[in-house]
Structures are given as C-alpha cells and as structure tokens.
Amino acid sequence: MLDQNRLTHLQTLEAESIEILREVAASFERPVMMYSIGKDSSVLLHLARKAFFPSKIPFPLLHVDTTFKFREMIAFRDRTAEEYGFDLITHTNQDGVRDGINPFDHGSSRYTDIMKTAALRQALTAGRYDAAIGGARRDEEKSRAKERVFSHRNASHAWDPKNQRPELWRTFNTRLNPGESMRVFPISNWTELDVWTYIYSEQIPIVPLYFARPRPVVERSGTLIMVDDERLPLNPGETPKEEVVRFRTLGCYPLTGAIRSDAADLPSIIMEMQASRTSEREGRLIDSDSVGSMEKKKQEGYF
Amino acid sequence: MSAIPATADNSLDLWLAQQTEKSLLRFLTCGSVDDGKSTLIGRLLYDSQLILDDQLASLKKESHNRTVGDEGIDFSLLVDGLVAEREQGITIDVAYRFFSTDKRKFIVADTPGHEQYTRNMATGASNAELALVLIDARKGVLTQTRRHSFILSLIGVKHVVLVVNKIDLVDYDQEAFDRIVAEYRAFAEPLGFKSLAAVPVSALRGDNILRPSENTPWYEGEALVPYLETIDVSEDRTTEKFRFPVQWVNRPNLDFRGFSGTVASGTIAVGDEVLIAASRKPAVVSRIVTMDGDLDHAIAGQAVTLVLDREVDISRGDVLSRPGETLDYSNQFQARVVWMNEEPAYPGRSYLLKIGTQTVPATITDLKFRTNVNTLEQTAATKIDLNEVATVTLNTDKPIAFDPYASNGRTGGFILVDRISNATLGAGTIEFGLRRAQNLTYQSFDVNREVRAQMKGQSPRIIWFTGLSGSGKSSVANLLEKRLTAEGRHAYILDGDNVRHGLNKDLGFTEAARIENIRRVAEVARLMADAGLIVLVSFISPFEKERRLAREIAGDTDFTEVYVDTPLEVCEARDPKGLYKRARAGEIKNFTGIDSPFEPPEDAELVLHGAEAGPEVLADQLHAFLKL
Known part of the structure; x- marks a missing residue:
C-alpha cells in the first residue's frame, strides 16, 4: 500500500473522506448518512465502513424512496443492508402517496419537490438529525462546486449560498444552534473518474x-x-x-x-x-x- | 451480492497505473476583481478539453451579450455557479474545478476578488499548495493584490505565480510587464514565498497558456500550463515530527479500544513509543488497524486506528507524539489572526477556538498590532475589523497542544467561532507559545511565593530597565541594589551582558535569538521573584514587542518598566565600553541606536531622564517611586 512514503492520489482522497466521516461521528449527536443506492453512495458506504472499522457504522443510513426508483435499486439496497448489517431507514412521503403524486401527471418539478425534497425534509425533521452526510461531488454541477464540505442549513433546511461559513484547512466548524443542521459531503473533492477508478480498485459492488x-x-x-x-x-x-x-x-x-x-x-x-x-x-x-x-x-x- | 463484472484488461490496468503515478496539484486563483480569474480557469478547462459538449452548447447560449474570445465563449460563466454571481457578473464564493493533463491532476479553487469576500479567498487558499495571483496588465498591482498575497503568506501558501493578464490590451508591451513584476517582487519580498514566477498572458485569447505566444517574443519563461505541470511543491510531511490528533475513540466492544485519526505529520510504526501531549503518559503502539488489514507502519496523511499496549486515558482532542519530540502545551500563545466577520474582534471577548480536534474557549488578551496590507506596516489597534490581519496574544481556558504554524501547518492553524451564533469568525496561525501550562510545569508546593515573601519581609517584584547602551541603566540598577541591600532587602541584578556570557551564550543576534534571549531572562526573573527576590533586569530591550513579551511572562508578578531616557548623543559621548566607536566603524552590526532602532516605550511606569541628572538622583527618584 505504501509507495516510497507517498500516498497516491486516490489514497489521499480516501483518507480525506475518512477524516471527514469521523469528524461527523465525533461532533454530532444524531448524524445520518443519505443512501441513494447510486455509485457515489456505494463509495460513501465503503468509506464509512473503513472509517469506523472494526466498529460498525455508528449512524443509520437513510433512503428516501420516491416509489419510482428502479426495482433493481431497491433489491440492491436490501441485499447490501443485509450483507453489511447497517441500520437502514427508508422514508416515503405518505402525503404524496395519498395524493397519488407521480412524475407523469404532476410534472418532474412538482413530483421532485414533493416526493424527494419535501420527503427528505420530513425524514430529517422526524429523525431530528443534526448532520446528514451526502455523496455530492464538486465536479458534478456549478452550484455544488461552490459548496463547503460542512454545509450549514438553517432550521428550515435551507442553504444560504451567499453567506457560507469560511472553511479553513480541515478544521471544520461543526457547531449548530438548536434546529439547525449540517449537510456533509465527504467526497466533495472526488471527480467522476476518481469514483469509478476507486470502485474498480476496491472492487465495490454497484447496482x-x-x-x-x-x-x-x-x-x-x-x-x-x-x-x-x-x-x-x-x-x-x-x-x-x-x-x-x-x-x-x-x-x-x-x-x-x-x-x-x-x-x-x-x-x-x-x-x-x-x-x-x-x-x-x-x-x-x-x-x-x-x-x-x-x-x-x-x-x-x-x- | 451481485458480482462485479471486471474483466482482466491489461490496457486499463496500465492506464490506471499512469493515473496513479500522476501527482496532484491544488492551487487557487486570486487577485483583484475583474482581473480575469474565472476567465483564466475557463480557459484552462477549455484548453485541457474538459468542457463537455452539453456544457459548451449551453455556454454559447449564455455567452450572448458578453465579452467573448475567438471561440465565442465567455469562459467566466463556467465557474460562476451561483445565480447571484451570474446576475451580478462577479464571483462571491470559492468554486472548485478539476482538470488534468498528461502530467498532472489539478484541483483549482477560483476565489473571489472583492474585498468583502476575502474570507472566501482564505478558504480557497487554506488547502492550496500554489497560488496564481492575477493582475490586470492595465491596472498593475492593486490593494487587493497585496491583501491576497499577504493572506497567502499568512495561510501558508508557499508558491506563487504572478499572472499578468490582459497583456493583449497593453499591446503585449514588455515594459508594462516588467514594471508590474518589479513592483510586485518588491512588495512580496518580505512575505517569504519559496518560489515566485511571472507570466504574461491573455486568458481570453490564450496567449502563454498552453505554449509560448508569438505575441510576446520577449518573454523567455515557460507558458503557464507547462510551468504548473512541472513545478515541485512537494513538502515531505513524512520527515516531520510525528503528530496524531485523536479524532474518535473506536470502541466496538470490551475487547477493542483504538484511537482513530489521521497522521498529521511524520510516520509511526508498530512498537514505537508515543506520548500523550496533555498527560505526558507514554504508551507503545501495538497495532495499526485498517479495514484492509493491519499495517506495520503508517505515514503522514493516512487515516488509521492506533491500538496501544496499555490502558491510558485518551479522548478526542488528545495529540500523540514521540517522546522527546513533543508539541507545545500551553494556554497562552502569540498568533496572527485574519478576521472574517462584520462584527470586529476585541481583546477580552471570549470565543471558541478549534485547533485540530481540540475545541476550547479562548480570549484575545492582547492586540499587539494590526498589519497594513498595503505597506505591511504594523500599527496599533484596539480591534480587528473584517478582513484585517492582526498579531494577538490568545489565552485558552485550558491548555492546548500545538506547534508553531511555521514548523507544522497541520497542528498550528486554528479557527475562532462565535459562542452564540456559532459562525466562523476568524482564522489564525500560531507563532509561538508564551507560557508553559500551569498544570504541567508549575508544580504547586505548600511553600509558595507569599510564604517566601513573608520570610524575606518584602514584596517580590520585577523592575525592568530599558534604554540605550550607555544610558545609565546599570549604574542606576547598581545604586538601587546597594540601597535595597542596606535596607535589609534581598535584590538581584540580571544584566544583559552577563547573561549573554552564561545562560544565553548559545544565542546570536537574529530576531528569533533576540526573542529567545528576552524570553529566557524574563522566565528567570519570574522564577527569582517567585523565590521572593526583588529582581532588577538591566536590558537594552529596544523593541516594544519584546518588552511586552517580558511583561506577559511575568504574569501576576508585579512588573515595573523603567525607561532610562538618555539622548543618543549623550550615550555615544559617554561610550563606557567603547561600543559606539566600534559600531560606527562597522565592527558591530545591528547596534541599537546606530543601525538598529530603539522603540521608546509608551507605557513605561517610570521615565528617568539620564541627561538631566546623575545616577544617584535617578536612583533616588526610582526608589521613591517604588514605595518599597
């Protein structure tokens, strides 16, 4: 693993992400990890297992089920939870189910608002989670390129992009007032290529x-x-x-x-x-x- | 689980190996607003073919009505990601971009140029190894160029490339370029960057980005990208002292107790002895645990879990080092702080300080000076405003383990957090510790200072004489000591020259040595006062900073600063040791009054005018003032 006392690019990224995950576990009372079942989530899960080994992952994984996920995703989710024995919480917006919200009749925007965004807010509020770990990367999209690793949310889960906390070195400010929460992105600095090469070299199962x-x-x-x-x-x-x-x-x-x-x-x-x-x-x-x-x-x- | 379809593909493995070989350079772009930072990054992404087809299509659409290059694209739109930024055409927050060439991978932080967003620039700088400082060739070095450069040096970015942009708009004029570079070099000289290169470019047109431009035949250096591909910024953190801040205690069951964290610097192997910074308790590393199997050793940057051979009390915030290479452990230190909040910082106010994995309440006890970003001049201040940099003394409620930032960037940087709003208010770098922690080196005995003082029938104190060589400090001190002795008091003189012959004979006359000289003498004076003595210190001590250091070290010991104010001409005429003559002849360098300044004290308790009265009269004045 060690080559001439120098870490490779991927080893550096891996260690950084593990440090971030441990910081969450050590600093927050009720962290949760978003589990979307995608490849980035698979990498995140793998990193979390590494971060806390030999302990089990000390927080639950949360899947927001919109009821329209690919069937293979759900099957993979349940197999993975069973194999690694983590605590899996799934949440669906029951109001949306009752109203029969779907992407065909209500449009992608409204459907996403209700079944994804509102559902996530419901789940985070219900669980009283103070930190939610996600697998977003800065190379994905322009507003993500601007987001901090520890990204502050006010009591209504909103992000204030014009007033982000300064984030110096890897000294993360993890402090919150009651009702506020943190979104944490441990693989912020990974690119899509990094994710794939890591999946390949670590043999991480994906959907x-x-x-x-x-x-x-x-x-x-x-x-x-x-x-x-x-x-x-x-x-x-x-x-x-x-x-x-x-x-x-x-x-x-x-x-x-x-x-x-x-x-x-x-x-x-x-x-x-x-x-x-x-x-x-x-x-x-x-x-x-x-x-x-x-x-x-x-x-x-x-x- | 579903098996991974992975075919044995040699060419991929080869390619992956190449990817692994590539080094990673993290850099930032900074400089004043409108100097073209975002455009430069857009250009780098475009030229390294990282802009994908769908992005390009939407860019062309959005570039309508904007300044565009030959490609018909406003490159800055690539990086300005927030709606407010696109609306206002400015960069508010740092954006991270990723690109790679055949030789290297790059993560670039595009930081805002506006003064009000300087904190976001500092955020981008804090994880960068190199900075591109952009300058608009038409405007030259601006305040913000200087501010950013100063913050780079404060945060610890060691390598700088001065990118003189928009060179096309000054007709590729060599003189304009040379003038800007000379001005910048003169300013940056005291900032101590390890490398400083300068390139004339046009980000919009692509001059000197990938290859040397025909438009600047007079420029003989490398184009920007080839320079970034090859510059060596590596700092081998594995050769530094071992530091392991404990992040999380790993306790899956009763049989396992490990300490998870990232090796901040140095290396550690199974069988090595470690010391806990706070308790000074030793232990031996028995296992280095990872999910990929136990390691026999770990190096800087690795996230591991250490298991020790014995039961020791360790929790988050503890720092492990090797015996003999321990960190500073103190509750008082001097630091440089950059303030990032609209509400200014004031001495006496309490903040939360986070350094590594330790978080403690802290107070700015002394605001020494503010540094003017334009001139690097140090001026007195009573508060630190937004975006200002100041040198302060900080006191923490309990001792913390740290290294001076200059010797270890991982264990010497901290943030200050508001205790009510929890906002990040500022960032700082520790210069040096001022006092060893009370509970560590201060053994408390039943016989204390009060008891000893009573025995002697006097109240111990430190009387610190400052003034030019030949001003009469030693004569006055001598007379005072005689008089005190005659009165049955117990006094002692610490004299600059005598101490230099013994205790401090290993010290030279560099700035660091001078500070150490003062520090040692002040510590000795404090110990003697603790023993019950009246200590007379006769030291030129020409700098305000150092006298203040002495006063801080004295702590709660009564401290009287006596300025023997004798004009230089008088001192030089007296020249009791012939030193002025030798200094004038150039035989002694850095001689106070001749080629090194004396900063007259502003807050001395007593000023004695050495030209107006003889030493006996002055000693009388002092004796009366002391009311012993």
Whole structure:
C-alpha cells in the first residue's frame, strides 16, 4: 500500500473522506448518512465502513424512496443492508402517496419537490438529525462546486449560498444552534473518474443498471427512458424496444435517461467515460428545468 | 451480492497505473476583481478539453451579450455557479474545478476578488499548495493584490505565480510587464514565498497558456500550463515530527479500544513509543488497524486506528507524539489572526477556538498590532475589523497542544467561532507559545511565593530597565541594589551582558535569538521573584514587542518598566565600553541606536531622564517611586 512514503492520489482522497466521516461521528449527536443506492453512495458506504472499522457504522443510513426508483435499486439496497448489517431507514412521503403524486401527471418539478425534497425534509425533521452526510461531488454541477464540505442549513433546511461559513484547512466548524443542521459531503473533492477508478480498485459492488444490458426502453425527445414497470404510460403508437443501454446516474426511472452503450464491465465504463463528451448529469431531467435549478433545489433543502 | 463484472484488461490496468503515478496539484486563483480569474480557469478547462459538449452548447447560449474570445465563449460563466454571481457578473464564493493533463491532476479553487469576500479567498487558499495571483496588465498591482498575497503568506501558501493578464490590451508591451513584476517582487519580498514566477498572458485569447505566444517574443519563461505541470511543491510531511490528533475513540466492544485519526505529520510504526501531549503518559503502539488489514507502519496523511499496549486515558482532542519530540502545551500563545466577520474582534471577548480536534474557549488578551496590507506596516489597534490581519496574544481556558504554524501547518492553524451564533469568525496561525501550562510545569508546593515573601519581609517584584547602551541603566540598577541591600532587602541584578556570557551564550543576534534571549531572562526573573527576590533586569530591550513579551511572562508578578531616557548623543559621548566607536566603524552590526532602532516605550511606569541628572538622583527618584 505504501509507495516510497507517498500516498497516491486516490489514497489521499480516501483518507480525506475518512477524516471527514469521523469528524461527523465525533461532533454530532444524531448524524445520518443519505443512501441513494447510486455509485457515489456505494463509495460513501465503503468509506464509512473503513472509517469506523472494526466498529460498525455508528449512524443509520437513510433512503428516501420516491416509489419510482428502479426495482433493481431497491433489491440492491436490501441485499447490501443485509450483507453489511447497517441500520437502514427508508422514508416515503405518505402525503404524496395519498395524493397519488407521480412524475407523469404532476410534472418532474412538482413530483421532485414533493416526493424527494419535501420527503427528505420530513425524514430529517422526524429523525431530528443534526448532520446528514451526502455523496455530492464538486465536479458534478456549478452550484455544488461552490459548496463547503460542512454545509450549514438553517432550521428550515435551507442553504444560504451567499453567506457560507469560511472553511479553513480541515478544521471544520461543526457547531449548530438548536434546529439547525449540517449537510456533509465527504467526497466533495472526488471527480467522476476518481469514483469509478476507486470502485474498480476496491472492487465495490454497484447496482447492475450501470452496466450495459438489453433493456426495454422508449425514446422521448432524445432521452431513452427504461420501462421498468407498468406504471409508465405509453404514448399512442409507442412500444418499448429492447436496446443495449446503461445508466450513468440513477434516480427515479421515469426521470433518468439511459445511454446507448456496450460497456458491460467496469473497465469498459471507465474507458467509455474517458472518451465521453457529455457531462454526467445530462441524463438527469431535473437539472435542466432552468439555469440555476440545482441551486434553487438546494436552497429548498434538496441534496 | 451481485458480482462485479471486471474483466482482466491489461490496457486499463496500465492506464490506471499512469493515473496513479500522476501527482496532484491544488492551487487557487486570486487577485483583484475583474482581473480575469474565472476567465483564466475557463480557459484552462477549455484548453485541457474538459468542457463537455452539453456544457459548451449551453455556454454559447449564455455567452450572448458578453465579452467573448475567438471561440465565442465567455469562459467566466463556467465557474460562476451561483445565480447571484451570474446576475451580478462577479464571483462571491470559492468554486472548485478539476482538470488534468498528461502530467498532472489539478484541483483549482477560483476565489473571489472583492474585498468583502476575502474570507472566501482564505478558504480557497487554506488547502492550496500554489497560488496564481492575477493582475490586470492595465491596472498593475492593486490593494487587493497585496491583501491576497499577504493572506497567502499568512495561510501558508508557499508558491506563487504572478499572472499578468490582459497583456493583449497593453499591446503585449514588455515594459508594462516588467514594471508590474518589479513592483510586485518588491512588495512580496518580505512575505517569504519559496518560489515566485511571472507570466504574461491573455486568458481570453490564450496567449502563454498552453505554449509560448508569438505575441510576446520577449518573454523567455515557460507558458503557464507547462510551468504548473512541472513545478515541485512537494513538502515531505513524512520527515516531520510525528503528530496524531485523536479524532474518535473506536470502541466496538470490551475487547477493542483504538484511537482513530489521521497522521498529521511524520510516520509511526508498530512498537514505537508515543506520548500523550496533555498527560505526558507514554504508551507503545501495538497495532495499526485498517479495514484492509493491519499495517506495520503508517505515514503522514493516512487515516488509521492506533491500538496501544496499555490502558491510558485518551479522548478526542488528545495529540500523540514521540517522546522527546513533543508539541507545545500551553494556554497562552502569540498568533496572527485574519478576521472574517462584520462584527470586529476585541481583546477580552471570549470565543471558541478549534485547533485540530481540540475545541476550547479562548480570549484575545492582547492586540499587539494590526498589519497594513498595503505597506505591511504594523500599527496599533484596539480591534480587528473584517478582513484585517492582526498579531494577538490568545489565552485558552485550558491548555492546548500545538506547534508553531511555521514548523507544522497541520497542528498550528486554528479557527475562532462565535459562542452564540456559532459562525466562523476568524482564522489564525500560531507563532509561538508564551507560557508553559500551569498544570504541567508549575508544580504547586505548600511553600509558595507569599510564604517566601513573608520570610524575606518584602514584596517580590520585577523592575525592568530599558534604554540605550550607555544610558545609565546599570549604574542606576547598581545604586538601587546597594540601597535595597542596606535596607535589609534581598535584590538581584540580571544584566544583559552577563547573561549573554552564561545562560544565553548559545544565542546570536537574529530576531528569533533576540526573542529567545528576552524570553529566557524574563522566565528567570519570574522564577527569582517567585523565590521572593526583588529582581532588577538591566536590558537594552529596544523593541516594544519584546518588552511586552517580558511583561506577559511575568504574569501576576508585579512588573515595573523603567525607561532610562538618555539622548543618543549623550550615550555615544559617554561610550563606557567603547561600543559606539566600534559600531560606527562597522565592527558591530545591528547596534541599537546606530543601525538598529530603539522603540521608546509608551507605557513605561517610570521615565528617568539620564541627561538631566546623575545616577544617584535617578536612583533616588526610582526608589521613591517604588514605595518599597
């Protein structure tokens, strides 16, 4: 592991992230780790296991289930929780379920507000969590590039981007007033390539949806949507086609675009990514509603 | 679990190995507003082909009605990520960007130029190894250029590249470039950067970014990117002293108790002895635990869990070191602070201080001076305003373990937090400890100062004489001692020259040695006063800073500063030891009054005018003043 008394780039990033995770465990009373089941969450989970070994992860993992996640994601989540024995909390906005909120009838923006952003706020408030750890990276999106590692939220979970706390060295200010909370991003300084190479070198299990396979899809305004279950309404004359596709990010299946790809294993994914000329979040429909949409969501409490 | 589809692919492994070989450079861009920082980063990302197709398309759309280069893009839009920033066309907060070339990986922090957002610039600087200081070739060195450079030196960024941008707008004029570089070098000289290069560029047009530009044939240095790819900024933290701040106590069950943390500096191996900074208790490392298996040793930067061979009381905030290489452990130290809050800092106010994994209440006990960012001049101050830098003495409620920031950046930097709002108010770097912690070196005995003083029938005190060589300090001190002895009191003279021959004969005349000289004498004086004596210290002590240090060391011991104010001409005419003659002849350097200044004390308890009366009269005046 040690090469001439120098850590490699990935070892440096890993150690930094572990330090951040330990700082959370040591400084907060009720931390929670957001578990979105995606590749970044898988890396985060792996880092948390390393940070506290041989202890178990000293905080629960929280999954906000919008009820429209890919079925493979849910299966993977439950298998992973069982294998590693962490404390898994799932939360769904029951008001949304009662009102039958879905992305088709209510639009992606309103659906996300209710089933994701509001649901997250509900879960954080209900759990009285004072720190929520997330897997966001600064290379993902412009407003994320600006966010602190320890990102302060007021009592209504809102982010004030114009007035962030200074963050010096790795001396994090973890102090809060009653009702306030912290969002913590241990892999802020990782790039997408770092995440993939780390998954490869550490052999971290990820949801198979990342790997190319024949899947039933429909193409809508240039985006490939996978028909994961019968809830996806088909337009007149639209029939699902089997295509070899994979996903670069995972979320709610009606809102997550697939890409045509033959990359069926990690090396091919990494190679494909190196050649790729589009950014990772392009496949996410929620970001493209308007310029600054991510920042707006974050101010409202979205991760 | 689902198996990972991982094929044995040699070419990927090779490629990955190359990625691993690449070093990482963290740098920031800073400088005044509108000097083109964001544009430069956009240019770097564009030229290293990191701007992806979808980003490029949306950029072109947004670049409408903006200043664009040949590519039709306003590069600054790439980095200004907040809506308010795009609306106002300014950068408010630091943005982190990632790019890599064939030779290196880069994380760049784009920091705001406006003075009001200086704290965000400091945030970006605190994790950077190198800084690009941008200057608009038309405007030259501005206040903000100086402020940022000063903060870089305070935060500990050691390498600087002066990027003279918009060189196209001054017609690629070499004279303009040379003038700016000369002015900056003159300013930056005392800031002590390890390396300082200067490049003329146009971020908008791409001159001297990737390769030397034809427009600047007179520039013989490297283009910016090749320079960044090759500059050596490595600081081998593994060769420094071992420091391990305990972050989290790892206790999964009754059989395991480990101490989790990151090796801040140095290395540690199984079998090594360690010492706990606070309790001074030793222990031996029996295991270095990670999820990937136990290690036989760990190096700076690694996050590990140490298991020790015996039961010792250790909790978060403790710092482990090796015996003989221990940290400072004190509740009083001198530090430089950059203030980051609209509400100014005042001496006497209580804050929370966080250093490494330790958090303690702390008070600024003395505001020594403020440093003017334009001139680096030190001026007196009663408070520290937003974005100002000041040198202060801090007192913590309980002792903390630390190193001077100059010797260890990981264990010498701290933040100050508001006790009510919990806002981060400021950041500081420790210069040196002022007093060893009470509970550590101060053994408390049944016989204390009061008892000893009663025995002697006198109240112990320190009388500190300051003044030029030949001013009459020693003569007055001598006469006073004689008189006190005649009165049956027990006094003792510590004389500058005599101490230099013994206790301090290992010290030279550098600034650090001079401070150490004063520190030792002040400590000795305090011990003697503690023993019940009246201590007369006769030292030129020309600098206010050092006299104040002596006063601080004295602590609650009665301290009287006596300024023997005799004009230089008079002293030089007396020249009892022939020193002035030798100094004038150039045989003695740094001689006070000749080629080294004397700062007259402003708050001396008593001033004696050495030219107006003889030593006997002065000794009488002093004796009367002391009311012994």
